[in-house]
Amino acid sequence: MLRTMILLVAVLAFAGGFMPAVAADTAATAPGRRVHVILVDKMAYGPMPTGVRAGDIIEWANHDILEHSATARDGRFDVDLKPGASAHITATAGTLAFFCKFHPTMTGSVVVK
Amino acid sequence: MNKSLLALALTLGLGSLAGVHAATPAPAINDAQIAHIAYTAGVIDVTAAKQALQKSHSADVRAFAEEMARDHAAVNDQALALAKKLGVTPADNATSQSLAKGAAAEQKKLAALSGAAYDKAYADNEVAFHKAVLTALDGTLIPSTQNAELKSLLETGSKLFHSHEMHAEHLAQSLK
Known part of the structure; x- marks a missing residue:
């Protein structure tokens, strides 16, 4: 027992x-850790967050009817975003340039200090 | 471009031009017909994608086809849900019928091909198809749409078709 x-x-x-x-x-x-949400809808990423610091969370919230991704151009991250799903990464210093691997016309970039 | 797609672009294009020159009310195409045309275009591309997945052994072609099937099915599911919500029944019309007939003929032609010849023909047709539908969407269908939710869905569809067209062009060039 x-x-x-x-x-x-x-x-x-x-x-x-x-x-x-x-x-x-x-x-x-x-x-001191903040969450920065990037909305994904109508085949586009919403406004890019500013004032992001290393260690903060960057979250993508897919409100679109289509599956998307946030895929780093330098290979640092690759998150799949099913319709209605969210995913996040911990930000590291530098410029995080990303795109949707399913729809390469969708691009975004976040500066992390 | 196959004949039905050319017909689609010309019919819708001429319709809007006629409206301008005659200074008469908007062309007689209603939301139920627009929804049917857009839905038919989606079905056509899903059908073509399924054929590609049966016939092609190219990883790139198969990935493209999977993308077409997934995306167009998602948009069409949303279109059906919207039609139900609005109590609208998509109305069959001459443009939809012409589109479906032409697509069936194109699929028959593609069915007779195999290997690299099939892959190239499929990719080329996808470029032409997306260009033609984009012309219709941006030039006539979206401007003629009255319902705001349907217009918004078609606008998303337009962005999707732009992205697909770009992907199809890259694919077609890589297969040369």
Whole structure:
């Protein structure tokens, strides 16, 4: 019984140890960390965020009826965006130029300081 | 370009020109007919894509065909949902019929080809098809559309066709 309890507590602690970290990544609750959302709709990326700093979260929210992606030109990231889905990355310093690999006429660029 | 697509561009193009010269009300094409033409164009490209997926062994051609099938099916699903919401039944018309007839003939021609010859013919036809539909969408269908939601969907469709046309041109050039 005691062993079972200890095991249960250990499992919960293990799960708890990871879950807040994932949640924090999504909600950017860490101090000084901000979320910048780029809306995707009607075959276009919305306005590009400004004032992005390394470590911030860049999230793409696909409101379009079509599947898209945010694919880095330099290969740093490649996120698929099903209709209605969102995906994010942690920003690293530099200019993040990206496009939709399914619809290359869709392009965007974010400056990260 | 196949005859039906040329007919589509000419018919719709002449329709809008006639409207300008005669200074009469907008050409007699209503939203239900416009929805049917746009939907038919989508169905045609999905059918062509399915044929390509059956016939082609080229990774690039297959990837392109998968994109066409996925995107046009998504737009058409949305068009059907919108028609249902608005209580509109897409109305069959001479342009839709001409388009479907021409596409069937084109598919028959493509069916007789194989290998590199098929791939090239499919890509070339996709370039012509997207150009023709774009001419109709931007020149006549979108300006003639009355319902704001349908107009918005067609505008997204226009951007999609532009992107597909660019992709088709790259594909066709790579197959030369």
